[in-house]
Amino acid sequence: MSENKTELKRSLGLIDATSLVAGSMIGSGIFIVTAAMARDIGSAAWLLIIWLVTGLITVAAALSYGELAGMMPKAGGQFVYIQRAYGRLISFLYGWTVFTVIQTGVIAAIAVTFANYSAIFFPVLDNTLFTFGDSFVFPNSKVLAIASIIVLTFINTKGVESGKLIQLILTSTKLIALFALIVFGLYVGFHTDVLSNNFANMWEASRTVLNTDGSITVSKLTGMALLGAAGATIINSLFSSDAWNNVTFIAGEIKEPKKNIPRSLFLGTLIVTVIYILANLAYLALLPMHGTPAAADISGNGIMFASNDRVGAAAAGMIMGNSSVFIMAALIMVSTFGCNSGLILSGGRLFYAMAKDGLFFKGAKILNKNQVPAKALWVQCAWACVLCVSGKFGDLLTYATFASLLFYILTIFGVFILRKREPNTERPYRAFGYPIVPALYIIVTTAICITLLIHDTLNTGLGLGIVALGIPVYYFLMHKK
Template sequence: MDDSSMRKKHETQNGSSLLTSSQSTEEQSGKATVLQKEVGLVSGISLIVGTMIGSGIFISPKAVLLYTGAVGPCLLVWAACGVLATVGALCYVELGTMITKSGGEYPYLMEAYGSIMAYLYSWTTAMVLKPSSFAIISLSFAEYASTPFYPGCSPPLVVTKCLAAAAILAIVLVNCLSVKLANYVQNVFTAAKLLIILVIVGAGIVLLAQGKTENLLNSFEGGTTTFGAIGLAFYNGLWAYDGWNQLNFITEELKDPYRNMPLSILIGIPLVSVCYVMVNVAYFTVITTTELLQSPAVAVTFGDRVLHPMSWIVPLFVVFSTFGSANGSCFTAGRLTYVAGREGHTVKILSCISLRHLTPSPALIFNGILAIFYIIPADINTLINYFSFAQWVFYGLTALALIVMRFTRKEQPRPVKVPIVLAFLMVVVSCYLVLAPIIDKPDLEYLYCTIFIFSGLLLYYPFVYHKVSWAQKFMSPITMHLQLLMEVVPPEKIK
């Protein structure tokens, strides 16, 4: 479509200039300009498994062991994190089948608490949580991809940062071009990561059968039981499990969500939980606790000791794993930003859809740009703690929203209804994970995070609530020209 034909579709809506999406069905090959339902059961499982199994299992074992102090508590934390992820996902199944809107926690917070809470979530998640997660995974990808080229030392930071930025650009491009292509990439890389998990677990079982159990004896000696340390151990373990709520970000693109959402979760999350515990057991068959804490890349160290001379397959498949996880993170992050823009909580351009590819390309590009900025600090542990603190605030509020709507939305159909005790458990655990590290070790990063969350109100009242006219007049020509440049339009309203 050329610029002149798009300009003919110009109209003024609420004081802002937007090009409309009122094309004929013939021009769009029979498809309306909305996100299409192209994610089935296999792709749903791949999205959950592929996003969860990424950098976490190759980074977090060191941090979980550091905060637990011994092998036994470490393995218990990994198992408990799997149970908690399953409980949280089941709560989200009820919410996702009751409110069939994309955007993750955003529509649930909107329904339960109103516009302000939903806005603070979208502000925090779109600006910090999702892009920082994308950046962390991409840095992990870059670290594993570059490590074989620098034997005996760590890769230079400039190399890992540039490689991570290149990965982000490639993933954003794939997701902007096609939903089907992004799903295909996700399925392929999920298969690759399950293969390397199977190799590591298989090698571990063989070693256990050969009697390599020295590191598993007296496994609870020296364990840490302090209030804050256990909380930080869960932070890092749950970082590896993060992704259990990914389907709720793309509910509008799920085929038969009432069937495929619960099935994907009940298959995907237990599979990941078993893999994680078994991988950690495999690590401890040949790596002592001291060696594991000193290893820059735990999976690579394991491969060097067990799979030589085929040890090169471990970093190769870990690269595949982290790339697939980053792809899943990008896929869902764009949907949150898109939905927030559609509700008027971000600038309108972020709610637009590509005319050619029917993808939320402005939202995807925006997330990618922020992720590149978050690469600059390159302090992965600080980013994980910062990410986890804010994320679990909203996980707890979302679980509470399920309880609230049992009373305020009694008449609303619930195709899937979970025991309310699960929601109460999620609220209690969320409060613990938010408060325990702060009480035990009150770092300034938690204060910065809290200030950032509430700083969104400085933008909410003038630009969202009051809709000041000068801001709309300023943004109108910018929005129109960006639409023309990217060939994007607002989504059609399907009646």
């Protein structure tokens, strides 16, 4: 193959695409965020409803994206859809946000999570390598995090076959492990009264705050305060269910993309939604919803005060005892490593599409001898490693999650725009339930965004700020051209 070749080879089937959807979605979130959600909402019924709503709007979004994917089966996915509906500026702002924080920030965060759980097996990773001043601490685990990003990037430069094999193996492993946690969790839980106790007053919602002196403050939630709390905490489950759209980035390498991308979007999001709801039901069958941070055992901590928010590990501890610490650590290591493999593989294709349109580094559109955009992958790798070193990826992700939701809304509204503007364009797949399902997604997600603007104005404002920073960058690029 020539080093200057710029057209991708279609070699991924439906199973590969579905594996990428599910594998990119399942990272560390499902094992952690339920603890924070329990503190925010304090109700078993509302907790499950929030996860159900998250699943429904994710599947609804995937079904709507299927129409756009069938119309435009090209590498770059969502970037291409936004450009077709809104033009180059808006599509660049999406690509800019994905590069600066959404994709690279998630890669950095997941790599650090992988390294932190590796420290359970290798305690030396918790040691400090060096410090700078009073605030900057660089532990050994950061070296492993960066190394994992580099290794996965290198593997993905060797061809899409290498990347898809790792993705398929790791996704299958974590799905089987999660299924085992659910089955054994429900079996053990149904032989106790934990589940029935959690649902005894299942609609009584409350917010629990851990004070600096170790005491807790509990506030009852009703009416608009309850809806506000639910709308704010749903960001946790949405983050855990994100990255399903990454399969659209690699549309240029999927066989029969007009059929397989819509199918993989639906199948992948549906599988993960069912698993997430069942996993939370297993948590509720094993652990009390409420607890205290100073309790002497796992059960006393409850879901909301699970050690370091590791509710998955706490649930496993109720099944397997002390050995669960290592079992869950291994599971999360597999889960995060596989998740990053999918994110790295797909992210490079988005930047490849931007480069082909003149909106990214020129070299990113060139394929190597293995027919993959190696330069785009290495640029993504470099920035993700910078975010790992900076330690600011967590803040950036908080800012960007709001912006990510806005781009989902824009993209799905694009279905309406293109239906009107291009009524005769071939649509191998039409959005399920159009116009009701896409409209409901837009309405519900807009309501969530408004709630976040009200209850978390600082972070949502900073998210908009990251997007806005792309405007002068865009006009600078256009001026140079």
